[in-house]
Each structure stands twice: as structure tokens, then as C-alpha cells.
Amino acid sequence: MEKQALDFTDKTVFVAGGTSGINLGIAEAFALAGSRVAVVSRSQEKVDAAVKTLSGHGAEAIGFSADVRDVDEIKAALAGAHERFGTIDVLVSGAAGNFPAPALGMSPNGFKAVVDIDLLGTFHVLHSAYPHLTRPGASIINISAPQAFVPMELQVHVCAAKAGVDMVTRVLAMEWGPEGIRVNSVVPGPTAGTEGMKRLAPTPELLKAVTDAVPLGRLGTPMDVARMVMFLASPLADYVTGAVIPVDGGSSVGGGSLIGAGVEQPERKIR
Numbered sequence: 001m002e003k004q005a006l007d008f009t010d011k012t013v014f015v016a017g018g019t020s021g022i023n024l025g026i027a028e029a030f031a032l033a034g035s036r037v038a039v040v041s042r043s044q045e046k047v048d049a050a051v052k053t054l055s056g057h058g059a060e061a062i063g064f065s066a067d068v069r070d071v072d073e074i075k076a077a078l079a080g081a082h083e084r085f086g087t088i089d090v091l092v093s094g095a096a097g098n099f100p101a102p103a104l105g106m107s108p109n110g111f112k113a114v115v116d117i118d119l120l121g122t123f124h125v126l127h128s129a130y131p132h133l134t135r136p137g138a139s140i141i142n143i144s145a146p147q148a149f150v151p152m153e154l155q156v157h158v159c160a161a162k163a164g165v166d167m168v169t170r171v172l173a174m175e176w177g178p179e180g181i182r183v184n185s186v187v188p189g190p191t192a193g194t195e196g197m198k199r200l201a202p203t204p205e206l207l208k209a210v211t212d213a214v215p216l217g218r219l220g221t222p223m224d225v226a227r228m229v230m231f232l233a234s235p236l237a238d239y240v241t242g243a244v245i246p247v248d249g250g251s252s253v254g255g256g257s258l259i260g261a262g263v264e265q266p267e268r269k270i271r
């Protein structure tokens with residue numbers, strides 16, 4: 001990973017779900033751009049590894065083990081980050097869960113698990129962060145997904161949850177705009193080497209079908225997403241709020257679906 005052009009020296013960045021995949025890529029990009037970075041996720045092992053990676057990029061880094069479904073754990077992590085690094089300039093909310101299953105193949109608790117992580121978790125993160133945000137000037141970026149606006153089979157839980165995340169983005173952009181706090185969503189497309197892609201396109205054939213459906217002809221990378229997040233966090237975007245911005249090589253332009261459009265999942269068993 002290389003240093004990006006934007007300079008975030010002396011800025012504090014907090015990434016919820018920032019210990020692997022796309023969100024870790026975002027945290028790394030800010031670390032390389034000079035930020036102090038705090039990350040949060042459930043697994044202490046992943047938190048420790050992420051802090052080591054971020055410190056290796058020369059950043060002051062801190063990590064907390066917390067579940068976004070537990071508002072007290074998230075509150076404690078945000079307060080800890082504020083105490084150590086000062087007010088939060090950039091807040092990224094990206095913790096998420098996913099598994100492919102038809103509606104009748106998931107229990108109500110399976111649906112709830114994803115909605116609780118993605119949607120309620122995002123509310124917990126933003127609500128708990130509010131007292132710690134730099135104002136004016138803070139930039140909040142929610143990591144959404146194409147499922148927010150592309151209905152996909154086997155994804156009723158994620159579609160419902162991420163559509164909700166984008167509405168949280170829009171409503172809080174209105175409520176918090178007067179205080180100089182911006183709120184936007186970034187929508188990654190299918191991103192190479194991630195847990196999300198392993199779950200949704202688990203075979204080489206499915207991966208090829210997904211890649212072939214991207215107008216720009218390749219899967220995304222965490223750095224593709226990180227660059228948009230950095231733009232939104234920078235003064236270059238200081239009149240941008242309430243926006244939901246795909247970074248997907250054009251894959252959602254034609255109403256594309258990761259899973260539909262003839263891409264059969266190997267398992268469609270109804271339990």
C-alpha cells in the first residue's frame with residue numbers, strides 16, 4: 001500500500017469494523033496519510049494485528065475489542081479514542097455481517113443478527129460518537145453496499161439493513177449539517193480478496209461471473225474505496241453531505257446484482 005496524495009497529519013480517524021478487509025484498507029490509507037487511527041471490532045486478536053499493521057505504517061494507533069451491537073462497549077471505545085487522541089475528525093462505520101441464504105432459509109434471528117450489526121450497529125456508532133466529534137469539520141462515512149438499492153436474492157437481511165444505513169446517512173446529514181458535521185455513504189462494489197466476496201462468490205466460476213459484470217472489467221480493491229473515503233473526509237468535499245456514492249467500477253449502473261442475473265449460488269437449500 002502506498003501513501004496517498006491527501007494529507008491527514010494531526011487528524012484523528014476512528015474506524016468501526018476496521019480490523020480486516022475494506023475497512024482495514026481504509027484505516028491503513030489514513031495511517032499512511034499521517035492520521036492517528038483507532039479501530040474497533042469483536043476479535044481481540046484481529047484488533048491487535050490491525051494495530052500492529054497501522055503502527056507499522058508509522059501511525060499512532062489504538063484498538064478496542066467491542067461489538068457494535070452493544071452500545072456500552074461502543075461508547076467506551078469512542079470515549080477511549082477521544083481521551084487518547086482528541087476529538088474525532090473522521091468517523092468510518094463499516095462493521096457488517098453477511099451470509100447468503102433465502103428468506104425461508106434464515107431464522108428471524110439470522111435476519112436480526114445482520115440488521116443488528118449493520119443498521120443498529122451504525123446507529124450505535126454514530127449516536128455514541130456525536131459528543132466526541134470535531135465540530136465544525138467532522139466527516140462521517142458509512143460503508144454501505146449495493147444491496148441498499150439493488151434487490152438481491154439470498155440477501156434480504158443485508159438489503160434491508162444497508163438501505164437503512166443509507167437513510168441514517170441522509171437523515172443525520174440533515175440533522176447534524178448545521179453543526180458542520182457531514183455524513184455520507186460509500187458503496188463498495190465487489191471487492192477482491194475480502195470476506196464479503198468469499199461469502200457471496202465462493203467459487204472461481206462465480207467470481208468470474210461477478211467480475212465479468214463490472215463495466216470497468218475488474219474487481220475493486222480496498223484502496224479504491226479508501227480513496228473515495230479520503231476525498232469525503234477532506235476539505236475537497238466540504239460541500240458534500242447526505243450523498244450515497246458507489247465505488248464499484250460501474251457494476252450497479254445497469255441495476256446489476258452480485259448474485260442474481262444468472263449467477264447461481266451452489267447452495268439454495270431451504271432449511
Ligand code: NAP
Pocket residue numbers: 016017018019020021022023040041042043044046047066067068069094095096097117143144145146187188189190191192194195196197
Ligand atoms: P470483513 O473483512 O469481514 O470486515 C468486517 C469488519 O467488521 C471486521 O473487522 C469484523 O471484525 C468487524 N465486525 C463484524 N461484526 C462486528 C460486530 N458485531 N461488532 C464489531 N465489529 C464487527 O468484510 P469486508 O468484505 O471487507 O466488508 C467490509 C464492509 O464493506 C462491510 O460494511 C460490507 O458490507 C461492505 N461491502 C463489502 C463488499 C465486498 O465486496 N467485500 C461489497 C460491498 C460492501 P470482527 O470479526 O473482529 O468483529
Ligand code: COA
Pocket residue numbers: 096097098099100101105106107108109110111113114195196199
Ligand atoms: N444461513 C442461514 N442462517 C445463518 C447462517 C447461514 N449461512 N449463518 C448464520 N446464520 C444464523 C444462525 O443460525 C443464527 O440464527 P439461529 O440462532 O436462529 O440459529 C443467526 O444467524 C446468528 O448466528 P450467530 O453465529 O450466532 O451470529 P454471530 O453474531 O456470531 O455472527 C454473522 C454474525 C452470522 C453475520 C457472522 O457470519 C459474522 O460474524 N460475520 C462477520 C463477518 C462478515 O460477515 N463479513 C462480511 C461482511 S460483508
